[in-house]
Amino acid sequence: MNLWESFLVALDGIRANKLRSGLTTLGIVIGIAAVIAVVAIGQGGRALLLAEMEGLGTNMFAVHLDWRQDSLGELRTGREFTAQDLVAIRQVVPEISHLAPISARTAVVRGPRSQGAAQVVGTTGDYAEIRNLTVARGRFLAESDQAGGRRVAVLDGELAREIFGRQDPLGQRVTIHGVPVIVVGVLEEKKSLLDFLGMRYVYVPLRTWQYIFHEPAVIHQLEGATADREQVAEALQKTLAVLERRHDAPGRYIGSSLEQEMEIVGQATGIITLVVGAIAGISLFVGGVGVMNIMLVSVTERVREIGIRMVVGARRRDILVQFLIEAVVLCLLGGLVGVLIGVGGAMLIAKLANWPPLISWWTVLLAVVFSGAVGVFFGIYPANQAARLDPIEALRRE
Amino acid sequence: MIKAENLWKIYRSGTIEVQALRGVSLTVNTGEFVSVMGPSGSGKSTLLNILGCLDRPDAGTYLLNGRDVSGLNADALAAVRNRHLGFVFQNYNLLPRLDARRNVELPLVYAGVDSRSRRELALKALSRVGLADRADHLPTQLSGGQNQRVAIARALVNRPAVLLADEPTGNLDTRTSAEIMDIFRALNREGVTIVLVTHEREIAVYARRILHFRDGMLQRDEPVE
Known part of the structure; x- marks a missing residue:
């Protein structure tokens, strides 16, 4: 079975449980939205700060006694x-x-x-x-x-x-x-x-x-x-x-230039953004655990389906890929919705706080790729459980 | 076609050991229609699982189409089931969310057949069992007999060497059972090799040969007139 077929089957599985799939991805949605918004606001603040400092004159320096x-x-x-x-x-x-x-x-x-x-x-x-x-x-x-x-x-x-x-x-x-x-x-x-x-x-x-x-x-x-x-x-x-x-x-004299200071400020704000972003990323992890949980439920519910597929010739890999893709698609959907909400949220906050958000395409790309990776990471265990089923046992189960 | 030699299968749970098959040898030739009969615990289901490449014997050899399949791994067995075997079960085992056509297509999906050929082959198989006009019905919209016919179409769609049926009329009333058995008989006349497991004599006699099992051994090989 090729990947496209697996994808269609996985999509079908997600569609069969719309509400549950939606709730499951909520964790991912919130995680991605939080990361996107935090990073966008952080980057925006940093750019603003650096621009202000540049306004002070980048060709200046100061000397004081140590x-x-x-x-x-x-x-x-x-x-x-x-x-x-x-x-x-x-x-x-x-x-x-x-x-x-x-x-x-x-x-x-x-x-x-x-x-x-x-x-x-x-x-x-x-x-x-x-x-x-x-x-x-x-x-x-x-x-x-x-x-x-x-x-x-x-x-x-x-x-x-x-x-x-x-x-x-x-x-x-x-x-x-x-x-x-x-x-x-x-x-x-x-x-x-x-x-x-x-x-x-x-x-x-x-x-x-x-x-x-x-x-x-x-x-x-x-x-x-x-x-x-x-x-x-x-x-x-x-x-x-x-x-x-x-x-x-x-x-005994210390010299400093605004360029150096800007570098430090840039680094510091970058680190702050990173730390806050990482904290927001924890919710992504929690979301991933939620996806894993629901995938395990899904596997248990569909033991019979897995058995039938195996009887007519599905290899273990086919089953593994089917459930893995289902987990990844769930997370990617969550990631995409999260990006939309995150971008929207950043813009809203920017409007209220008069603070320009900076949404870089790589943040969005990273968020989507990362949500997919969360799907792989948390989907591999349930998918493996499914693939390791014995067809006879699976068919016997009601 | 099927040549099994001295098959043994032993199940252990804790200290209890159950000898499900005790040195079974049998041959089913191409084009044959064979019934396997026996009381529960006689080993007929175990035999069917092994013949169907769903399980492996602990000892003995099993040649399917001249190829020894008794030592293959799970994925290789899956490929054998996909290409050479068709299954019909008592409870149909259809996927409830797929319509009749897509259920029939399932083996072809795993065989890597493209979607257009799949559709064509599935519709052909459905018309062979008289269900061409029910292709877009879900299992819940079909009667038991119709569902079993969909299952037969699914078993046929990859032109298997052997069609294995496990109590295919167990859930059906007498009239519908007769319809299903007529389909099996017709398929056999068209050249499909069939091995059918049942505990009802009136179903078993549709075959041309009945293998009687008891206590994990082949007891009697009875030709049907």
Whole structure:
């Protein structure tokens, strides 16, 4: 008997028990749907996250001190960044197009009527270029702000809205950590996934920052950008070399680039998706056990049919294949329905959560192939039970 | 056609040993119509299972069409049943979800015959037993006699060397039994070799020879006038 005949016979067996077949495949349906939906949402979230990060600028890098190697309390080590470092780096590393010192601390920003907590970033004008910040009103920090240590601030859009509402913040006075500054610019509000953390930012000239927090000459971190994405690694390496030489501290600075970070984020979200997908996959396993169970029932019910088929010339292999195909077809049907529900579910969730699902054809293909494999795995035992029947015994049974 | 020599079959369950066949030898020639008679436990069903390649003898040889089939494995026996043997049972043994034609086609499915030839051969076999107009009926829509005729058509469809019938009239009334036996007789006249197991003398006498079994042995070989 050829496979097509076996397939028709198997299909007939499934049709004979429509309700039971449907209920049996439910486990597979749910399993596949869950895997598809979870992976689609995970992949979508990951793509969104990476796109956001790319928006920050893939040609940027950051350098900070490796504090882990210092003993506790030893805060003045002579290895902190200095303004002279920046000058030296600019001279030695031509690939760098922008370089900014950064110090940051959280503080209360108080407006005329309301207040909010924000990350106060002390930096220079280059920072806007490095981070791709867009100014909605007014301007960003200028060189003269830094040089003069002016008491000016740039608010991000969200913070401006929280403090000033519909009022125009430009020219208004706010106090940061008790020190009054004038708002000279407001950034555009960003519709960002990363923004769910609710972090607000206010930017002031570095010298102003040092004044506000009584920390003269402290620079926490350097951030730079190159004109080209390909130059980031080299620029970062050279920068580290300059710092190590100037401070005679090999290996004490840590550099990171957004590309590296993206790689890590990509890996991390991939792993999360994998883990959640695997958990969803457990339901597939449970579904498979259900199929095996019902196939065993089916074999027991059809012992006579098996006997008759054997008497007229069915070989063991023919019987094995018939029941195996029945199990596989059951699982494949479940898999296909599961794919439809999974895709639909992912799209629905995406619509509700404003989160783009990413349904790749290989996920769908994998799901279908896997459900077929579940059918083979859980169908082989019942099918083998059927094939091992003795025709005389089988005919005798009622 | 059938040449069995010194067949032994012993069943063991625990310590109890049942000698179902004790050195049976018999020959059935091509074109013969032979009845096997005997009380229950006489070994006639065991003999039929062995002749039908559903079981293997513990000792002895069985030549079917000159080929020793007593030592074949399960799949080889399945092939022999498929190509050379046809079966008719007391309870018809039709598949309830298949109509008459598809039931008759079943042996051809396992013989690898394509669906068009199958349909043709099945309809031919059905018309041979007078059921050409019932081809699309399910077993539940047919009478007992009609179902048995479908079963006979199924047994004939692969042109077997031997047709084996196990109490084929056991579930039928007298009139229908006579109809079925007339079909067997007619088939035999057309050249089909038939071995029929029964415990009713009026059925056995349709054959031309009756083999009487008792206690696992062939007791008497009685020709029918």
